[in-house]
Amino acid sequence: MAEMCSLHPKPGPSATADAATHREFYRYPQYYDVAFGYRDVVAEVDFLLQCFRHYRNRDPNTVLEIACGVGYHALEFAKRGYAVTALDLQPEMIAYLRHKAQSHGVKMDLLIADMRSFELARPVELALNLLTSFQYLLTNEDIVAHLRATCRNLAPEGLYILELNHPREYFGGSLLRPIHWTATRGDLEIEAIWGATERGLDPVAELVEVEAAYHVREGTEKRDLEERGYLRMLLPGELEALVELAGGFKLEAFYGDFDLSQPLDASERSWRMIVVLSKHEDEPARE
Ligand SMILES: C[S@@+](CC[C@H](N)C(=O)[O-])C[C@H]1O[C@@H](n2cnc3c(N)ncnc32)[C@H](O)[C@@H]1O
Structure with a gap:
């Protein structure tokens, strides 16, 4: 048929x-899981932790994957014992991830929500938005609303890491x-x-x-x-200006790969745009 x-x-x-x-x-999600299962999730999670340690000198206690899809990274963090929350707009993705977490014997908090406006039960320390899902925020208003929502849900030492297309892609x-x-x-x-x-x-x-x-x-x-x-389409300068406009975050760095020694530049080794945002120290945590 x-x-x-x-x-x-x-x-x-x-x-x-x-x-x-x-x-x-x-x-x-069952198709997404097979089709997009080619990534080295273990190495990517190692990088995300290394990045948090680099900026904070310690491990995060809590992790939020935004626009998680089937939650490859959320699951890997949960398997390593971190307290994980995963959020997606699509109920089918969340139902699939719930089943996957159960079958791996791990727990996580799951939320069907729009990344432009969400509220978590508790603030988290490390937030992630991977595989260009951030670029589904099509307007400046949506980007600013999303950055503010994420910042509100981050703990005082919180870090937000984004994976976007490299500028040359456009x-x-x-x-x-x-x-x-x-x-x-x-x-x-x-x-x-x-x-x-x-x-x-x-x-x-x-x-x-x-x-x-x-x-x-x-x-x-x-x-x-x-x-x-x-x-x-998002270029680094524009993103920097939108982060500034949203308030609450400091733009720590751009990298060209999941590699702290690879700056975002025009070389071939720099092939994606990794953005590290940290919550401003004077930004109040949500009550
Ligand atoms: C390319 S998939 C990426 C999934 C995951 N980040 C990964 O690395 O595999 C994009 C995901 O973003 C979700 N998404 C799109 N717009 C969203 C929004 N406004 N709020 C929350 N999730 C959204 C989609 O439902 C989809 O699961």
């Missing part, structure tokens, strides 16, 4: 966050050439497609229209799922 699902919001400045967040694509980089790859688990085979084209880049609205697709085979079943959505 072939099933086709597609959603094509209008390109350009009329895109709104709600219309443009690949919501249909993220309704299938100027002919690999984001503008959709990539195809195939991943399998058991009898589930997924051909995934992710990426934009030069035509999908709107330099005025600062949005990139990204095609996302899963072509799934499971035994004799087939399913094709295609969706277009938007990501915000």
